[in-house]
Structure formats: structure tokens, C-alpha cells
Amino acid sequence: MGMVSSLLPHLINGLALGLLFALIALGFTLIVSVMEVINLAHGSLFALGAYIAMVIISPDLVMLGAAGELYGDLPLAVRYVIALVLAPLVIAVIGFGLEILLRRTYGKKKEYGLLLTFGAALVFEEAIRLVWGPAERVLPVPPGITGGFIFNGMIYSNYRIYAMVFGAAAIGVVWLFLNRTPYGAIIKAGAHDDEMVRALGINLPRLRMLVFGFGAALAAVAGIILTPIWGLRPHVGVDATIPAFLIIVLGGIGSFWGAVFAGLLVGLVVGITGAYASDWSILSMYILLIVVLTFRSRGLLGKKTALEL
Amino acid sequence: MLTSPTGAPIVTKAMLVLFAILFTYPLWAKYVGLYDYLGIEIAIFALYALGFNLLLGYTGLPSFGHGAYFGVGAYGYSMAMVELGTSPLVGLLLAILAGAVSAGLVALFLSHRRGIYFALMTIAFGQIFWFLSIKLRWLTGGEDGYLNVLRPVVELGSLKIDFGSNVTVYYFAAVLLALMVMLLWRVVHSPFGTALQAIRMNEVRARSAGYNVWLVKWTVFTLSGAVAGLAGGLLALTQESAYPNVMSLHASGFVVMMTLLGGGFVSFWGPVVGAALFILARDILGAATEAWLLWYGLLFIVVMLFEPEGAVGAWRRLAGLFVRPARREASPKVVP
Numbered sequence: 001m002g003m004v005s006s007l008l009p010h011l012i013n014g015l016a017l018g019l020l021f022a023l024i025a026l027g028f029t030l031i032v033s034v035m036e037v038i039n040l041a042h043g044s045l046f047a048l049g050a051y052i053a054m055v056i057i058s059p060d061l062v063m064l065g066a067a068g069e070l071y072g073d074l075p076l077a078v079r080y081v082i083a084l085v086l087a088p089l090v091i092a093v094i095g096f097g098l099e100i101l102l103r104r105t106y107g108k109k110k111e112y113g114l115l116l117t118f119g120a121a122l123v124f125e126e127a128i129r130l131v132w133g134p135a136e137r138v139l140p141v142p143p144g145i146t147g148g149f150i151f152n153g154m155i156y157s158n159y160r161i162y163a164m165v166f167g168a169a170a171i172g173v174v175w176l177f178l179n180r181t182p183y184g185a186i187i188k189a190g191a192h193d194d195e196m197v198r199a200l201g202i203n204l205p206r207l208r209m210l211v212f213g214f215g216a217a218l219a220a221v222a223g224i225i226l227t228p229i230w231g232l233r234p235h236v237g238v239d240a241t242i243p244a245f246l247i248i249v250l251g252g253i254g255s256f257w258g259a260v261f262a263g264l265l266v267g268l269v270v271g272i273t274g275a276y277a278s279d280w281s282i283l284s285m286y287i288l289l290i291v292v293l294t295f296r297s298r299g300l301l302g303k304k305t306a307l308e309l
Numbered sequence: 310m311l312t313s314p315t316g317a318p319i320v321t322k323a324m325l326v327l328f329a330i331l332f333t334y335p336l337w338a339k340y341v342g343l344y345d346y347l348g349i350e351i352a353i354f355a356l357y358a359l360g361f362n363l364l365l366g367y368t369g370l371p372s373f374g375h376g377a378y379f380g381v382g383a384y385g386y387s388m389a390m391v392e393l394g395t396s397p398l399v400g401l402l403l404a405i406l407a408g409a410v411s412a413g414l415v416a417l418f419l420s421h422r423r424g425i426y427f428a429l430m431t432i433a434f435g436q437i438f439w440f441l442s443i444k445l446r447w448l449t450g451g452e453d454g455y456l457n458v459l460r461p462v463v464e465l466g467s468l469k470i471d472f473g474s475n476v477t478v479y480y481f482a483a484v485l486l487a488l489m490v491m492l493l494w495r496v497v498h499s500p501f502g503t504a505l506q507a508i509r510m511n512e513v514r515a516r517s518a519g520y521n522v523w524l525v526k527w528t529v530f531t532l533s534g535a536v537a538g539l540a541g542g543l544l545a546l547t548q549e550s551a552y553p554n555v556m557s558l559h560a561s562g563f564v565v566m567m568t569l570l571g572g573g574f575v576s577f578w579g580p581v582v583g584a585a586l587f588i589l590a591r592d593i594l595g596a597a598t599e600a601w602l603l604w605y606g607l608l609f610i611v612v613m614l615f616e617p618e619g620a621v622g623a624w625r626r627l628a629g630l631f632v633r634p635a636r637r638e639a640s641p642k643v644v645p
Binding site: 032038040101104105108109110111112113114115116118119120121122123125126127129130238242245246248249253279280282283286289290293294297298 | 558
């Protein structure tokens with residue numbers, strides 16, 4: 001059994017993790033680019049999305065009455081797909097609300113907006129604790145994607161492979177949306193020069209609201225895919241946001257491929273370190289960041305932006 | 310009157326008011342429902358936030374990982390007391406040193422950055438310290454904390470200082486806070502303080518004006534870390550232990566909240582007011598409900614929406630309502 005084949009399961013874990021980190025980071029970087037706000041509530045939206053998906057998949061059937069029984073008879077896979085669509089939409093609406101609150105801070109010190117999202121993060125996290133309790137919960141997944149198989153003497157988890165494929169597909173969809181639709185063009189223009197976008201007669205407040213909602217929804221999607229691996233705890237959001245922050249800095253703020261590339265790099269480093277010294281896998285991510293930024297001050301693919309001022 | 314090179318008095322009226330409140334607190338606290346231990350916490354966090362505001366309010370550098378240096382100070386003090394058996398004063402000196410050295414090392418990586426990159430880098434470094442404090446179990450005790458840092462009885466000649474009593478620890482913390490207030494007031498009204506504000510207003514122009522921006526940023530970050538280390542050491546003295554949770558992202562966010570809640574952007578006194586409000590509100594909300602953080606978060610959102618300049622900003626606006634416009638124009642706008 002060769003070195004590569006014994007590493008392969010860890011590489012797949014790393015890739016799955018990296019692609020989903022990149023998805024969180026993409027939502028985050030969209031919000032930073034268009035609104036110049038570091039959204040500290042991003043991780044809480046990630047967690048909240050997963051909790052809402054859990055409720056949609058296995059709701060309190062007694063409370064729902066007859067309709068609940070009908071819904072409960074649907075196969076798990078169907079309910080899972082419904083959750084995968086509906087929960088991010090709910091989070092998008094919450095994102096709209098957060099953006100509307102943020103409007104009062106535009107044009108003032110950047111810290112005000114940032115601290116507002118920190119307050120929101122506290123609210124979401126405590127609300128989760130109040131509603132669903134502090135103990136770890138389980139997000140059910142359909143039987144088709146659980147379990148594992150043995151290949152070349154190594155055990156592979158089906159779910160990790162599903163997560164990897166899903167992450168790659170989701171990133172592809174985001175890329176198509178940003179580069180092949182008029183909405184994407186407007187968003188990119190808004191990140192580049194929002195005054196000009198306004199001058200062209202585009203409704204800038206609505207654009208910002210939609211971008212915030214879209215970024216939040218991406219966090220929720222990543223939450224639904226990642227939490228069956230990590231477990232669903234009230235502060236799971238923090239575990240997700242920190243890597244996302246690092247990936248943004250590592251890849252360069254506002255860069256799509258920077259985020260994807262850095263996400264993969266972080267995922268692989270965490271995955272491979274995890275194979276040899278699992279306790280230290282998180283630390284390796286920080287060391288990677290410091291090494292890269294010592295030599296490339298704007299990250300791997302970053303350009304000089306107005307955000308540094 | 311004695312003044313600093315930039316013309317600010319060494320001791321101000323506001324300082325005398327603060328000292329009067331500070332040194333009489335144990336006499337009246339119990340009649341208004343407060344207690345000595347709460348006073349210690351307020352003094353510690355006021356100290357911490359004052360040092361933090363050198364960065365945020367004066368230099369405009371948002372550090373979101375400041376809990377690291379506070380925590381390093383707490384561990385530094387604890388280890389000095391337990392492993393080396395030093396006196397509390399030496400322990401606190403080592404806490405200051407630990408905070409300064411760790412902040413100074415981190416600042417080597419940060420001092421050429423600003424804005425969002427600076428903020429995200431401080432988060433990353435803060436997380437490294439937090440992570441190490443949990444994982445280096447043999448050194449820090451891991452998540453259980455570094456325990457049994459007993460409060461000693463110190464004998465100075467015939468004078469016996471019993472740190473076992475909360476009143477003693479309170480006065481000790483109050484004296485340190487008073488000294489630090491005077492020191493930091495002097496620092497921000499020195500030529501160095503002018504350099505800090507120049508960097509906040511326009512870093513490029515500050516560099517063109519001949520300031521060594523990198524060195525000023527490095528120095529202020531290290532100084533701020535040293536103050537955080539002292540505050541952390543004091544907390545370890547008070548709690549008789551040190552824990553990793555003071556280094557978490559949340560805990561680092563709290564010092565930013567305190568500073569802004571009081572009005573760190575508009576006043577030197579913002580962090581002191583903010584720390585007092587923060588600790589008081591925590592106690593009041595915490596007594597009423599388990600989910601005090603939820604209400605705290607809501608409160609904070611409301612403050613950021615309607616009064617982002619914090620308590621001092623609100624006070625000035627209220628005071629402004631009663632001042633005739635002519636006088637308002639005559640009084641210069643106070644830069645923090």
C-alpha cells in the first residue's frame with residue numbers, strides 16, 4: 001500500500017472541507033466587496049441555516065396536526081431536498097433584514113457596521129441556544145449518502161465524497177451566476193464602483209440587500225452540508241467563520257479564484273495535518289496564513305483595494 | 310499649571326472626578342446594590358479598554374484579537390506566582406512583560422497593514438494564542454484553566470497587605486487604574502500621541518510628514534499589549550486562576566464593545582465609561598435572565614444604530630442641547 005493511497009481518504013476529506021470553506025468565504029467576500037462590511041454574523045447564519053434545515057427535515061409532527069402526518073410520510077430524501085432549498089431562502093430573508101439595519105451605518109466608521117454584525121452574531125447564537133438547547137443535535141441526511149466503502153484497503157466515507165461534489169457544484173453555480181448572468185455583472189460592477197452603478201439607474205439599495213441575502217444563503221447551504229460532519233452545536237458557526245476569514249485574507253479580498261484556491265489549500269493542509277496530528281490540524285491553517293502573508297501581503301491573488309484605507 | 314508638550318494639563322478635572330469615585334467606591338457601593346468584587350472587575354476592564362483604545366480610538370487600528378495579550382498576562386502572572394513564587398508586584402511586572410513581548414512579536418507581522426487586512430490578521434493571531442492556550446495542556450492546564458494561584462499576604466516592613474480581602478484587591482486595582490489613566494493621558498497628549506492621531510487621519514500623509522509610521526504602529530501595538538497584560542494579570546490575581554476563554558473571539562469582541570459603548574472614538578474617557586456600563590449591564594441582565602447575551606446583542610445593535618458614539622457621544626449631544634449656539638462654536642471640537 002503506497003503512501004499516496006493511504007493519504008487519499010485524507011485528501012478527499014481535505015478537498016470536501018476546503019470547497020465548503022470556499023463557499024462560506026465566497027458569500028463573505030461578496031458582502032465585503034459590495035458593502036465593505038465584515039459580517040461577523042456570517043458564522044451564526046451558517047449555524048442557523050443548519051438548525052432551520054433540521055427543523056424542516058424532522059419537524060414537530062404532533063404540533064402540525066394532519067398536514068404534519070402527510071409531510072412526515074414523505075421520504076427523507078424529499079424532505080432533505082426541500083430543506084436544502086427552503087432553509088437558505090429563510091436565511092436570505094434574515095440577511096435582508098440585517099442589511100436593512102446596516103444601512104444606518106453606511107458612510108460612517110467601518111467599525112460601527114462590523115460591531116453591529118457582532119451584536120447580531122450574539123443574538124443569533126443565544127437564540128439558537130434558547131430554542132434548540134446547548135446540547136449537540138443531529139442533522140438527518142438521506143440513507144443514500146451515508147455509510148462508506150473500502151477501496152484499496154482504505155475506508156472512504158460516502159458523505160465526504162458527496163460533500164466534495166456538492167461543494168464543487170455549488171461553487172460552479174456561483175461562478176456561472178456571477179459571470180454569465182446580468183445580475184452577476186451588476187453585482188461585480190457594484191463591488192467595483194457603486195456610485196457609477198447608481199448613476200446608471202440601478203437600484204443600489206436593492207442590489208446591496210440582494211447581495212447580502214445571497215451571501216447569507218451561501219453560508220446556510222455550506223452549513224447544511226458541513227454540520228452532518230461536524231455536529232450541530234450553537235457555536236458551530238465560529239468554527240466555520242474563522243477558516244472563512246483566513247481564506248479571504250489568504251486568497252485576497254474580493255477575488256473569486258483566490259477564495260477557491262485558498263479554500264482548497266486550507267482544506268488540504270487541515271486534512272493532511274489531521275492525518276498525522278489531528279490535534280494540530282487547525283493550527284496548521286494559521287501557520288499557512290502567516291507564511292503566505294509574510295511574503296504576499298495581499299494574499300495569493302489579491303489586488304490593492306480601497307478596503308485597506 | 311503643569312502641562313504636557315502638546316499643552317494638555319497633566320491632571321484634569323475629569324481625572325479628579327474619576328479618582329473621587331474610584332477611591333470612595335467601597336464606602337458607598339453596598340448602599341446602591343453594588344459590591345467590591347464588581348468594582349475590581351470594572352477597574353480591570355477599564356484598564357484593559359483604555360489600553361485597547363490607544364489602538365482603536367487614537368490610531369484607528371481595529372484589533373479583534375486583543376484577548377490574546379490579556380490572556381498571556383493572566384497566564385504570565387499565574388506562572389510567576391506558582392512556579393517562581395514571586396510577590397504579586399513582580400508577578401504583575403512579568404504579566405506586563407509577557408503582554409508586551411507577545412504583542413511586540415505579533416506587531417512585527419501587522420505594522421505595515423491597515424483596515425480590513427489588519428483586522429483579519431489580528432483575528433488570526435488572536436486565534437493562534439487561544440488555540441495554544443487550550444492545546445498546551447502541560448503548560449496552561451488546557452480548558453480546565455491554570456488553577457490555585459492563591460492570593461498571598463505580603464509584608465512590607467510592619468505593613469501587612471492581605472490580598473485575600475476583596476477591599477484590598479479593589480484598592481490595589483484602583484491605584485493601578487489611576488496611575489495608568491495618568492500615564493496614558495500623558496502618552497496621548499505627547500508628540501507620540503499626535504503621531505498616532507496623524508496615522509488615524511491619513512497614514513500616507515503621516516508618512517510624508519516624516520513620521521516613521523511602521524515604528525509608531527509597532528510601538529503602540531506593543532504598548533497596548535503591555536496594558537492588556539497588566540489587566541490580565543490583575544484578573545488572574547483576583548480570580549486566583551487563568552482560563553483560555555478570555556482569549557476567544559467573543560471575549561476579544563467584548564473589549565471592542567466596551568470601548569465603543571462608552572465612546573472610545575470621541576473621548577479619552579469612553580473606554581472607562583464603557584467598561585463600567587458593560588460590567589454593570591452584565592450583572593443586571595445576568596441576574597434577570599440566563600440568556601443575557603441575547604439582550605446584550607440586541608442592546609448593542611440598538612447602540613450602533615442610534616448612538617454609535619456611545620455614552621460620551623450621547624452625553625455631549627444632551628449637553629449640547631442646553632448650550633447656546635454661540636458658545637458651542639467657540640469651544641473647539643475635542644479629538645479623543
